[in-house]
Amino acid sequence: MPGTRWVLDECRKRSKLGQWLSLQVCVEKLMPLSSFCSAFHQATYNKQPMYRKAIYEVLQVSAPLRKSERELRGQGPLVGLAAGVQSLGLGRGSACRALWTPFLPALLTTLCTLPLGSSPAVLSSCTFSHLLPESTFTTLRVCPVASSRAGKLFPACHDNDESDTAKAVEVQNKQMIEWALGGFQPSGPKGLEPPEGKCRCPAQPPGTPASQAAPSLGWENICISCGSLNVTLEHPLFIGGMCQNCKNCFLECAYQYDDDGYQSYCTICCGGREVLMCGNNNCCRCFCVECVDLLVGPGAAQAAIKEDPWNCYMCGHKGTYGLLRRRDDWPSRLQMFFANNHDQEFDPPKVYPPVPAEKRKPIRVLSLFDGIATGLLVLKDLGIQVDRYIASEVCEDSITVGMVRHQGKIMYVGDVRSVTQKHIQEWGPFDLVIGGSPCNDLSIVNPARKGLYEGTGRLFFEFYRLLHDARPKEGDDRPFFWLFENVVAMGVSDKRDISRFLESNPVMIDAKEVSAAHRARYFWGNLPGMNRPLASTVNDKLELQECLEHGRIAKFSKVRTITTRSNSIKQGKDQHFPVFMNEKEDILWCTEMERVFGFPVHYTDVSNMSRLARQRLLGRSWSVPVIRHLFAPLKEYFACV
Numbered sequence: 001m002p003g004t005r006w007v008l009d010e011c012r013k014r015s016k017l018g019q020w021l022s023l024q025v026c027v028e029k030l031m032p033l034s035s036f037c038s039a040f041h042q043a044t045y046n047k048q049p050m051y052r053k054a055i056y057e058v059l060q061v062s063a064p065l066r067k068s069e070r071e072l073r074g075q076g077p078l079v080g081l082a083a084g085v086q087s088l089g090l091g092r093g094s095a096c097r098a099l100w101t102p103f104l105p106a107l108l109t110t111l112c113t114l115p116l117g118s119s120p121a122v123l124s125s126c127t128f129s130h131l132l133p134e135s136t137f138t139t140l141r142v143c144p145v146a147s148s149r150a151g152k153l154f155p156a157c158h159d160n161d162e163s164d165t166a167k168a169v170e171v172q173n174k175q176m177i178e179w180a181l182g183g184f185q186p187s188g189p190k191g192l193e194p195p196e197g198k199c200r201c202p203a204q205p206p207g208t209p210a211s212q213a214a215p216s217l218g219w220e221n222i223c224i225s226c227g228s229l230n231v232t233l234e235h236p237l238f239i240g241g242m243c244q245n246c247k248n249c250f251l252e253c254a255y256q257y258d259d260d261g262y263q264s265y266c267t268i269c270c271g272g273r274e275v276l277m278c279g280n281n282n283c284c285r286c287f288c289v290e291c292v293d294l295l296v297g298p299g300a301a302q303a304a305i306k307e308d309p310w311n312c313y314m315c316g317h318k319g320t321y322g323l324l325r326r327r328d329d330w331p332s333r334l335q336m337f338f339a340n341n342h343d344q345e346f347d348p349p350k351v352y353p354p355v356p357a358e359k360r361k362p363i364r365v366l367s368l369f370d371g372i373a374t375g376l377l378v379l380k381d382l383g384i385q386v387d388r389y390i391a392s393e394v395c396e397d398s399i400t401v402g403m404v405r406h407q408g409k410i411m412y413v414g415d416v417r418s419v420t421q422k423h424i425q426e427w428g429p430f431d432l433v434i435g436g437s438p439c440n441d442l443s444i445v446n447p448a449r450k451g452l453y454e455g456t457g458r459l460f461f462e463f464y465r466l467l468h469d470a471r472p473k474e475g476d477d478r479p480f481f482w483l484f485e486n487v488v489a490m491g492v493s494d495k496r497d498i499s500r501f502l503e504s505n506p507v508m509i510d511a512k513e514v515s516a517a518h519r520a521r522y523f524w525g526n527l528p529g530m531n532r533p534l535a536s537t538v539n540d541k542l543e544l545q546e547c548l549e550h551g552r553i554a555k556f557s558k559v560r561t562i563t564t565r566s567n568s569i570k571q572g573k574d575q576h577f578p579v580f581m582n583e584k585e586d587i588l589w590c591t592e593m594e595r596v597f598g599f600p601v602h603y604t605d606v607s608n609m610s611r612l613a614r615q616r617l618l619g620r621s622w623s624v625p626v627i628r629h630l631f632a633p634l635k636e637y638f639a640c641v
Contacts, residue, residue, distance in 0.1 A: 279309025338508035349526035362387035368435030436485035483525035514625035547595035564619035598624025
């Protein structure tokens with residue numbers, strides 16, 4: 001402005017969250033708003049776009065601000081004008097400037113002549129409608145609307161340099177007013193209708209034959225877990241599709257269980273904040289409220305809460321519940337889901353032809369993270385002769401069990417990290433390398449897990465190192481087998497990295513098919529027939545009742561996964577003990593837990609170990625029937641009794 005200098009300090013403060021900008025202003029140079037009347041220069045306003053733009057920017061910036069009445073006293077009229085402009089939906093474009101240009105100087109002059117100490121009530125109610133020249137506004141707005149409805153169009157204003165905006169608008173308004181005063185006939189109600197081509201959206205794109213119209217989406221084309229249309233496979237349990245993200249979640253969480261034995265997440269979406277737990281004592285599934293209300297029907301979750309006991313949609317008699325339809329072949333589909341979930345392709349393992357009976361020799365085994373010598377026990381049960389069994393183990397209780405139960409036939413070598421290539425050459429050659437590194441830092445059940453590359457997760461690389469050292473040299477065609485085991489409830493990235501190092505995809509085997517307990521595990525290896533169906537034998541105890549001592553009654557047909565934690569024995573959402581004896585509930589005895597795992601009775605009953613110590617040993621061990629299933633083909637390669 002002429003004769004005025006506004007000084008702004010370059011001290012802008014911008015919040016990371018996108019909050020208001022704060023300007024520090026040198027107040028000594030500021031002039032009262034009332035002086036704007038004398039400082040305003042009409043000629044400069046008409047010719048200088050920057051001068052006009054500055055005034056409009058003040059109006060636009062001031063409008064959204066919400067300040068106290070005390071702060072508004074000096075700028076109440078200007079803020080009132082800006083609020084009025086904003087409430088009318090006027091932007092900052094050239095059309096807005098052209099509309100308000102004829103009378104804005106008069107408005108500003110009127111505003112700035114108001115006394116600085118006006119009443120807050122007057123200032124806060126000083127809206128744009130009180131100051132707007134209604135006759136001018138009516139002329140500017142009504143004439144263009146009337147001319148367009150009557151079919152009379154006028155040439156648009158061209159103001160490339162924005163220097164003659166006011167003059168151009170005045171000329172156009174004069175033309176419209178002269179035309180309007182001459183009389184005209186409006187087009188009536190039809191003039192308010194949209195053009196014929198824009199009345200409705202076309203049923204299909206122009207030029208597209210009806211036969212090529214987009215097909216309707218089927219239930220298999222929608223991910224029933226999240227609603228995505230980017231379906232990559234079918235949901236293994238229910239009719240519907242599944243996207244890649246939900247597949248990864250399902251792989252990680254489907255076999256993750258809480259302390260109460262139930263799934264940690266929804267059976268459908270592997271998510272959910274609030275879940276409904278099945279009332280069937282032999283079922284461990286749960287469903288989130290969101291999926292139930294969306295797929296079964298509104299209010300279905302509330303109805304399920306009132307129903308006691310409530311049988312879930314996997315164990316109910318009906319197969320269809322609203323939009324949720326259970327697959328008839330879901331057990332086999334679930335097995336195939338985990339068998340074919342590999343996003344990496346590797347060359348098939350080398351296939352060794354069976355060795356003639358007269359040439360078979362006793363097997364030599366390297367067992368890493370040996371535990372309670374489950375591998376040696378199974379080899380003996382299968383009748384395979386064992387020439388040497390080298391075991392790496394650090395748990396004293398586990399070593400004691402192995403030494404006592406196998407009469408000192410196991411050579412213990414201590415910590416796996418202390419075993420070197422020289423030791424492998426000295427103790428070998430080996431025909432079978434087995435192991436299962438600790439799962440604490442791999443299982444997603446552990447919220448403090450460190451993953452594959454930290455903590456105990458790194459012990460996998462010790463298995464990989466020694467497996468590489470034990471492999472036959474190039475040109476040696478003798479049969480060589482290996483097996484690595486770990487939990488199913490691990491991160492997809494950890495599973496992918498393990499597979500990449502071992503150059504093999506895992507198979508998922510759940511011990512519930514051959515025992516009285518749930519125990520899903522991943523197995524990597526090159527044993528023949530690892531992918532074959534799991535079949536029980538006549539000696540397998542498939543029901544919990546078969547594992548109990550005389551006079552004890554099982555309350556469940558199968559128990560949930562037994563871990564090292566004492567409360568893993570309890571079953572169901574109400575934490576029931578699994579056994580009933582003398583009209584009281586009771587826990588599983590150690591001998592009964594040994595039968596559940598497939599071990600001989602009193603197998604862990606050594607050195608006066610407590611019940612909790614024996615449970616910890618069993619909770620870290622392998623299921624004997626599962627290992628027997630995997631080791632059975634070795635009878636074709638090694639000498640048997």
